Amino acid sequence: xxxxxxxxxxxxxxxxxxxxxxxxxxxxxxxxxxxxxxxxxxxxxxxxxxxxxxxxxxxxxxxxxxxxxxxxxxxxxxxxxxxxxxxxxxxxxxxxxxxxxxxxxxxxxxxxxxxxxxxxxxxxxxxxxxxxxxxxxxxxxxxxxxxxxxxxxxxxxxxxxxxxxxxxxxxxxxxxxxxxxxxxxxxxxxxxxxxxxxxxxxxxxxxxxxxxxxxxxxxxxxxxxxxxxxxxxxxxxxxxxxxxxxx
Numbered sequence: 519x520x521x522x523x524x525x526x527x528x529x530x531x532x533x534x535x536x537x538x539x540x541x542x543x544x545x546x547x548x549x550x551x552x553x554x555x556x557x558x559x560x561x562x563x564x565x566x567x568x569x570x571x572x573x574x575x576x577x578x579x580x581x582x583x584x585x586x587x588x589x590x591x592x593x594x595x596x597x598x599x600x601x602x603x604x605x606x607x608x609x610x611x612x613x614x615x616x617x618x619x620x621x622x623x624x625x626x627x628x629x630x631x632x633x634x635x636x637x638x639x640x641x642x643x644x645x646x647x648x649x650x651x652x653x654x655x656x657x658x659x660x661x662x663x664x665x666x667x668x669x670x671x672x673x674x675x676x677x678x679x680x681x682x683x684x685x686x687x688x689x690x691x692x693x694x695x696x697x698x699x700x701x702x703x704x705x706x707x708x709x710x711x712x713x714x715x716x717x718x719x720x721x722x723x724x725x726x727x728x729x730x731x732x733x734x735x736x737x738x739x740x741x742x743x744x745x746x747x748x749x750x751x752x753x754x755x756x757x758x759x760x761x762x763x764x765x
Contacts, residue, residue, distance in 0.1 A: 547645035547661045553684040555639055561685075567593045570743030573598070574617050584608050587617040591657065595746075599628040627671055636671045638663065638686070643672070648749030653688065654711075658683040665694035673706075683765055685717040686710055702727040718743035 574587045585608030589601045601621040627636055635642065648660040658678040665672040675691015689708045696704065706724035709716050722738040 545647075545659070547647040547659075548640055550647070550661060550679050550684065551638060551640060551645050554622075555637070557684045561716060562595065562597070564747065565595075565745035566747040567595045567597075567743050568716070568718070568743055568745050570718065571591070571741055573739045574618055574620070575737045576608075576616060576734065578731060578734045585617060588722050588741075589621060592630070592746075596630050597628050597633050598630065600626050601625060632671075635669075638677065640664055648676070651678065653678055653680075658689075661726065664693070668693045668695040668725075680712075680717075683712070683717065685712070687717075702729065713743065716745055 538646045558568040569590070569592045572589050572591060574585075574589070576583065576585045578584075583592060588604045590604055591602075594600075601624075603618070603621070606617075626632065643666060644664040646662045646664075648662055651658055652711055661677050661679060663675060663677055663736050665674055670693045673689065674694050675689065677686060677690075679685065680687050687710055689706075690748040691706065692704050704724060704726045706722060708722045709720050711720045711753070714727050716720050719740045721740065722736075724735045724736045726736075728734070
């Protein structure tokens with residue numbers, strides 16, 4: 519069941535409907551990524567980390583498995599995540615062997631020693647600009663990402679980056695390396711939304727095709743996400759300064 523651990527961490531590519539925008543087309547993909555990383559670092563510093571709740575739902579028709587787990591998450595300023603399981607329903611072995619293992623794996627990869635090796639940076643990926651596309655009324659840059667090494671915690675696919683805030687809006691793809699010989703394919707889509715001055719994940723959907731287990735769908739819903747620091751007027755002003763600086 520290891521493939522399920524990987525697929526839900528990312529956190530076939532449908533072609534984007536690209537609109538030509540001269541102002542946004544002039545920027546290079548690497549420059550967008552640089553601005554996104556710089557904005558992320560400053561937003562993380564201002565937020566002091568975050569806290570929230572997740573609901574995991576796993577379904578596998580072949581094995582007649584359905585399991586649900588709700589967990590609270592707290593993220594330190596350095597990106598390290600800590601989980602507390604609030605409730606579990608469904609197959610005990612699925613929760614224990616898959617869903618809880620997903621939490622453990624994400625905690626491990628969020629640590630300061632491993633996190634830099636998994637982030638969307640030029641150290642880990644090659645980036646190429648596809649174009650621009652509106653997402654929920656906001657302009658985004660559409661960028662193809664190719665991992666520089668075969669690592670199950672890197673992705674191969676496409677991302678959408680907000681053209682105003684330089685924040686990740688969507689990631690669509692597959693792990694750079696299948697975690698098991700029994701895995702035929704893994705496909706995931708992760709979405710983010712702006713909440714006040716900050717961007718938080720709202721959902722992750724992943725589908726794993728495996729030789730023995732068949733098709734497994736994992737859906738993660740993120741809610742009640744808030745920064746650890748109080749949302750003050752001065753913080754809002756600082757975020758606006760970050761946005762202007764990125765331009």
